[in-house]
Amino acid sequence: MALLALGINHKTASVDVREKVSFAPEQMEAALIQASSFANVGEVAILSTCNRTELYCSAEQAGSRQLLEWMGEYHGLEVKDLEACSYCHWDEAAVRHIMRVACGLDSLVLGEPQILGQLKSSYAVAQAANSVRAELGQVFQYAFSVAKQVRTQTAIGENPVSVAYAAVSLAQHIFADLSESRALLIGAGETVDLVARHLKQAGIRELVVANRTLARAQALAEQFDAKAVLLADIPEALEKADIVISSTAAPLPILGKGMVERALKKRKHRPMFMVDIAVPRDIEPEVEELSDVYLYSVDDLREVIEENVKSRETAAREAEALIDQGVIQFMEQMRSRGAVDTLRALRAKAEQTRDQELAKALKQLSKGQDPEKVLAHLARGLTNKFIHSPSVQMKKASAEGRQELLTLTRELFELPPGNTPDEPR
Template sequence: MSIFAVGINHKTAPVSVREKVAFTPDNLTHALQQMVDQLNCQEAAILSTCNRTELYFVQDRTVDQVQQQIVDWLQRYHQVPAHLIASSLYWHHDRKAVNHMMRVACGLDSLVLGEPQILGQMKQAYSQAKAAGSMQMIMERLFQRTFGVAKEVRTETDIGTSAVSVAFAAVNLAKHIFGQLQKSKVLLIGAGETIELVARHLHDNQVSKITVANRTVARAEAMAKEVGADVITLAQIPEQISDADIVISSTGSTLPIIGKGMIEKALAKRRHRPIFMVDIAVPRDIEEQVGELEDVFLYTVDDLQGIIAKNMENRRKAAEDAEHIVSDGADQFMSWLRGLNTQNAVVAYRQQCLSKRDELLQKASAQLANNKNPDAVMAELATKLTNHLMHAPTRAIQQAAQGGELDKLIYLQDVFDLDTKDN
């Protein structure tokens, strides 16, 4: 019985390949059932995100046997040439598979070191496998231990506390200046991916109000609806900006959208209550001279990159501590698994002995019922039971001695508490 983790991710393949082997929520249950039925997996789970697709499973086969089997199945399932798959896959077996799963859940294998979203995706993979009926005792224990390790990493290290994206850094800066953001009103300029991420972070921080300004209103409406924001045009910014405590801008404009004069008027209306402004755009959306105003805190993308670089270094240091936690977690799981294997072996050995005992007792009872001499029956029972119990250990000791396996011979002598010294 072995545990495998097989996958493809942003390190091993471009998105053009990754998207070909991705599983959607609609086909995941079918895929898990195929893994169990066609690949003879005892247990299985699938993690599929934009950056990775990984198969976790338990199977009684060697690594060499599994590799070709998995490549062939992925080729058939996704209708993708085998060479594209084989050259992009990575393979982890037993402890390395356990360690890899835990590293993934902790964000240590992510494109952005320490990102928290992957843990939620791992929990979703667990739930889907449970619903599909492909999760049993070993994978159940492995996932639960993985979640425990991820929680410990988040609690005991600073790997998730430092902002390492422009969007996250911008919102964190706002929190440093205003403290809690619940009473803050925000104006977002633009409707691209970065502004969308900023909007989500702000929404998570429960800001009082979000307004999105964009050249095309229709393009901004879908994003705005998701976070409960209002939408205005760029032309409406001058009349709306005085209401904003926080302004974050990221457009593709070649000329500044916000000038010094516009902000001076806004500050007058605000009675010089400060405005926090972040210009993520290149070229700039906000004139450089705006930063000269006393009641304006203006940060550019370069300022944020400096913060991000420092925070990435902090995360790398935290990742070293996280790796130790993951390694300990993997060791603990493997210790449990070895204990499980030992328990199974003990149960099997006891059942074998008890079965032989019952067989011999039944035979002895039949002999006594036929009036055979009781002493002879007892002697035969004792001899046959003793011979049965002695057979396997005796053969193992003889084979170790004949093969010159001294370590094994010493081990067997210790197991059976044998005194080999001359009396």
């Protein structure tokens, strides 16, 4: 089977499409089991983030079409719609793609570090579901190793550039002094953690963290001297919030137009800045219709991100060079592993021949035959047996004009060059 990377991302599909093909954490195990059930698919892992949904597999060529059809059926989408925005990488190109993803070079935010943790998480989930084994596991481990090398040997991780940082930078453009502003953060994951960190560094006056489980919200709030509330408390917190940044894994919007409209009335229409980082979206798109709301999605952050990413371009080129080396080394290792089965079979055949000829020699010695003659017979027998099959195959190859096999044989056994192109006869 070959290696396959199949998916869509922020470069090929809008957030409208990406949110339709995302996999919620609670769906992942069942989805992996379903995807693994195809005859053309050996191993599979799924990476699903706000900017990409990708399947990494060991599969036969027909497997890509099957997986695309399965994704369409699973999410209730037409296959032709997925084909229009999907990409498919095989073998060396698949290895390179996974390494680039792990290093953050294929991210919306160049070099962002969160994707490596997300990739490691997807690998761990696939391991738990027993949908990843030796072949795909080696790809992941090598990708993690290259990503670590890139982080330590280049400046790709320097200068804070992330979706979270971009969101806070945009807030600073709208609110000149964040020390007079209050922020409501919805969710308690890694992205919200980063947002809270950047807001705190920017001097935000007050932080409120809302989450489905209060314990998670409290754990995050304690780090930043913030207040923790449940999602049910959002309407009350919303009317006091100048900045709202949301990133949850909820399948349906948390903030609707009506809720925001009521909060604006209580705020006497003081403006609100909102960023929806989630996929699927946490904030209804219709909220943007309200005159006192500045609503941005992950796609809207692209311009801010592009300005900040210039500082990482040199580091990215250095990272690409390290990835090139990593791909070459990995493919060499894969090809060398491909020789193991052949070498094992060759050794087994040689040992079988040796044992057979040795048994004959021992039998002759036990009958009192001349040891010198027995040894000479053993040597001739081993030689004849070892070269019989290669001799037959080389003569056949020569008769068929397959001179490349004869050339490879001379290289393999370190033989001197032949006198004619048709040797041996």
